[in-house]
Amino acid sequence: MKRNRMQQKLFLITIALISISACTNQISEGTKNNTKLTSFVDPFIGTGGHGHTYPGATIPFGMLQVSPINGVNGWDWCSGYNYSDNIAVGFSHLALSGTGIGDLLDISFMPINKKVDLSKYFESRDSIPYKSTYSHNNEKASPGYYQVFLEDPKINVQLTTSQRTAYHKYTFTKEDQQSIIIDLGYGTNWDSATKTHITLEDVQTISGYRFSTGWAKNQKVFFVAKFSKPIKNHKIYSDGNLINAVSTTGVKTASQLFFNNSNTALQVKVALSSVSISNAKENLDTGDFDFDKIQVAADTNWDGALAKIQVESPTDSLKTIFYTAMYHAQLAPVTFSDKNGEYRKENDTIATASDYTAYSTLSLWDTFRAEHPLLTLIAPDKVSDIIRTMMSYYKTKKILPVWTLYGNETNTMTGYHSIPVIAEAYVKGIRGFDAETAYQAMKTTMMQDDRGLKEYKKYGYIPYTLIDESVTITLEYAYDDWCVAQMAKALGKEADYLFFSKRAQAYRNLFDKNTGFMRAKSVDGKSWSLPFDPKYAVHRNGANYTEGNAWQHSWFVPHDVENLIAMHGGTETFTARLEQLFTESSEINGDNTSPDISGLIGQYAHGNEPSHHIAYLFNHANKPWRTQYWVREILKTQYSTLSTGLSGNEDCGQMSAWYILSAIGFYSVNPASGNYEIGSPIFEKTTITLSEDKSFIIEAANVSDKNKYIQSAMLNGAVFNKTTISHQQIIAGGTLHFVMGSLPNKKWGVHNTKINE
Template sequence: MRNFTLLVLFVTIITSCKIKIKNDNSKKDVFVSHVDPFIGTGGHGHTYPGATVPFGMLQVSPDNGISSWDWCSGYHHSDSIVAGFSHLHLSGTGIGDLADILFMPVNKKLDLTAKAASRDFLPYKSKYNHVNEKATPGSYQVFLEDPKINVELTSTQRTAFHKYTFANGDKQSVIVDLGFAINWDKAVKTAIKVEDEYTISGYRYSTGWAKNQKVFFVAKFSKPITETTLIADKKVVEGKTAEGENTSLQLFFNSNNTNELLAKVALSSVSVENAKDNLDGGNFDFQNVKAKAESTWNKALSKITIETPVDSLKTIFYTALYHAQVAPVTYSDKNGQFRTEDDKIVTAKNYTAYSTLSLWDTFRAENPLLTILDPNRVSDMVNSMLAYYETKKILPVWTLYANETNTMTGYHSIPVIADAYLKGIKGFDAEKAFEAMKATMMQDERGLNFYKKYGYIPYNLLDESVTITLEYAYDDWCVAQMAKALGKQADYEFFYNRSKAYQHLFDPKTGFMRGKSDDGKSWNEPFDAKHSNHREHTDYTEGNAWQHSWFVPHNVEDFIKLHGSNDVFTNRLEQLFIESSEITGNNVSADISGLIGQYAHGNEPSHHIAYMFNKARQPWRTQYWVRHILDTQYNTTPNGLSGNEDCGQMSAWYVFSSMGLYPMNPASGDYEIGSPIFEKATINLQGGKTFVVEAENVSAKNFYIQSATLNGVEFNQTSISHKQLLQGGVLHFVMGSEPNKNWGL
């Protein structure tokens, strides 16, 4: 008990020192001190609190061991049991996968041969308390109450570092469980090898959301291994190697010299040899690696500086900026190699390949944000999509560890590519990119055969027909803009005309986009605009007619004409926010969250809608509702996100909107003006330029724009271009408590 008390005191002292350091350094723009990685780990945020670096290959983080929707990242703040620490995690998605290569320190010999039907039967699980848990960008720490072990984690781009502090005299041991799986994941073939007294390696093949996932790993320890117990399919095996559907291992280490045991782990999609190449060399200087991770994050977060007297706003903003830079993740190895979906090994030449492309979510604001923060990385992401095209001859939908999950609707790699090219981002083959975009939209998969035949997708031929039609129309518009930029006039006209597909589905009588039959006349009846049915026997994806009828970001002016007038349009749009929040149906989508009326900020299809008032000459309504969303849908608690984080999109919306800007049409190169929440926000652009947004008199009540200037010249428009932003300068707003209905018209 005395040893335990000393250990807790030690952890408390270290933690106190860390807090003191944060407070002292906050005066020196230590941006990481404003980040709380626990935001989004509660509610439906689905984020993880563990250690990673910007866009890093590994995300070493705790797993509670629960298979449930709110545990999609492996962790939920409501829990108090940890099953271990695995090395791959998804940030804020709605489908659970990964949690590969689980490590767990223990202080006694355990029986790993018994089958564990649930985490309750895992012999190595432990209780923990949030009081003894800390997370900062690049590091994570928790005290395991059952074995009385303090766990610290940090990471570089391709190597995770573990530090375990045991109680005096305790047995020092580590469990490695390759059979551990949660949610959709299931191991199908695994192997572990004890290579020498310091090194283990192996692989884990699994199926789940990613149907053919292959992860190879190597781990080195700071102490020699003194004893091993190898398990294959719940049976002890002799020798140095275990192979089977499920393999695990218990390692023992000499506890004489120090209470600390360190490990470093690297992964690869290609081979154990590549994992060894990815493994950082040198010693086990955990504190140095942790400091470098923090420094890397500090640099990434310093790309935007904000000034506000409200500390909670700094926490929300910099946590959002942090979450906007954890995905996509590095996928290619140090030597450039990576595995493609057809199990071939290819080499990324002059670029880094990325995976975890949650494009249905991120094309809206996350990817446009990266065109400002990290344009060089954007070209690498485009090249990653083009490498996928080489294999499939179609651009990706939602790729995870090279696997196409085909999750969600549309082909939104297309707006990401168009946005990059039209903003002047180089580093990829534009002609090849256009070829890929055109080929994708001219094939017959995922309802495009119906779309080409009818000009829309009939509801009686395919579920989610309205959402899919609207998104294909937008993708077509993006192909048209790319064609125009490349001088391909015939292609431009073809895809531009097809991008008007939304016109087929607009019902002027109700004001909604509705499912239409293949006869070209009959609407899907009966119709209830509030009705939701999750992903089947429905015309809308994860939502209803109220939420999905507004997706015409590429031609809002024509969309307004379909309503009849600006007044009709804005009245219907206003009704969206003040309608009752009742959702009808027996299988309502859980993704409908963050409701303001029928507006659902917790899911991406709503994210552009508040900015549409600008196009209807009522920008003060955009200002009102954007500020209302900023104030009500984000906070500093674990439940601080109103829906799935979705690989940075929920956070990117906040980053943009809090500065007073938003890419309502993501590939247009324009940012709509909303309502800035900070006195000053400075975007530090490449090349040393800055773009500053100032909001004079801004406060909780003063959120309406009274007047504006750009570089001292009167600015009376509701959007600003990416080109103007890159030139640098100062966009100055004067804010007030009442709307100025003449500004921006």
């Protein structure tokens, strides 16, 4: 009897444990299902090394980027911040995400608890009296939110933002003096103030402007700031002089504002405009200073943006890398038009975006490759608005933009890659812009004479004796020509189609069949640049290649890969040279090499954009399993969860967009073709939300680190044996199912016909 009671007791305990376990599993699963995607984002990824990202607060494609600035003049501080640092000099409202350009960082606010002398010009960060140290142990960032504790004044800083208004919350130590420094004259890196202005409008409001020159030669930023408590006292300086007034204008103006210390928290709302102070006031959110409410709204906004592509994996680090990439890919382009639609153009006139949003920060040399193709999937409405912005700038000079920043054309980098962005959008069915006008802009741009086009048209290539970076420029103009041809064909312009298709063959003129490289050629059409070393690189002056060498630039013929293979002598020679690219020693020869050549696997440089399509070229040469192998190697070695987790400049979303597309299983080698190349998916399941009632699902059965090779595939239940998938197939919705394995299936995706040997 005792034994039976003992058995019964054990039975009941077992049942209880099972019940508890079941409940725990349900809670765990429920928590998992309710976990916000923003929890996987780490904005500090890329802030170290050469990533050049910023950790501050913004919303998807938002107007403001409110972020800490370290005050260091250096390439790795292009965003104003580098994770290796621990000193802050302010919190600015404009920042570039992952570029190699030291600009913006305008309208800097810095809380402080003492009076300082702002009459002096600070030659370096060391002389700034309001700087403060901080520790990464007391610094946090998440989508739409940033927090840091300033150790010297012992002030906790919190930042968040809405579409056009930044919110600051400063929590001071009890009884401490509460003060804010606004130094409009201070600039870092390339930026230098030319004219600034401050006005105390009332006891809770200041306004002003900051005009500056740098990379953007004529940058005009107007602002207004409203405080949660009255300004008790103030000091205003203009070009080193203390001004006894409530308003001043000078090259370098600054102000220190003082507030009562009755409440430890001081809040500030700040809005900007490229047009006027009155527009900045209109951009400023109405309502109270409910910081927490704005932060929650920003987080919710980001969660929806991240959910456009949802991935499933048992490895949290992969989800962190992926969703941080999704975050970075939606930081730029940035909203530029004000609430009333107005924005400044490069000729200093004011345009109005009456039924669209105008955008700035168009890093087109980088982003046409993967960032813009990604946007055609997750934000097609923004693609048409970006193109309409391009067309607005085209009206000014009758040339499409190259790299626009805050109402300025910087003319940075080679080619006219607004052209593939437009062609891609039209080929993919995006119609929110005037196609005929856009085509005329594309054609007119490629028929003018600036930036090497005169030489390109005369010789059929650009001679290195006339223009630097001649090989890269020639190859990129050939691709731009092909894109114009595709647009002409789509619009029924047969003569233009034939003309630009012929000109798109310009790459042939620089191919050296003896070495297998694209090489610089003289005006005589015969003489190569000597001596020739495919590992040699020089930055800018005297360069034949842009930020790279012959190894990295000789593969850019995305519109005619089959002929590139044939010129090499066939698939075996071509793939042997591709393999050598990845296995060659990684030294870069030359005394003035570009810092952009980073993320090296052999001579493949993932840290810079010219290499981004190369691993997918094996698909065209009947060896897709080598694409699968090398794509996985790049995914594994060039991205991580560390602050140095990007192997090169983020470049306004391009580095992250490469990861996003490649991780889910495909990439846009030739964006304007409307097709994607299949690689090797790393997630068990990916869901791309196309609309409320339609999605495209990618499944990868048995996927793992070892199971990187595609064994078979089915699209919507039918056998799929191709290495390309079209944009139209994806946006139609459905399921692409892969079966993965540890050994290559050398029959899957192989063409029935061979490239001419």
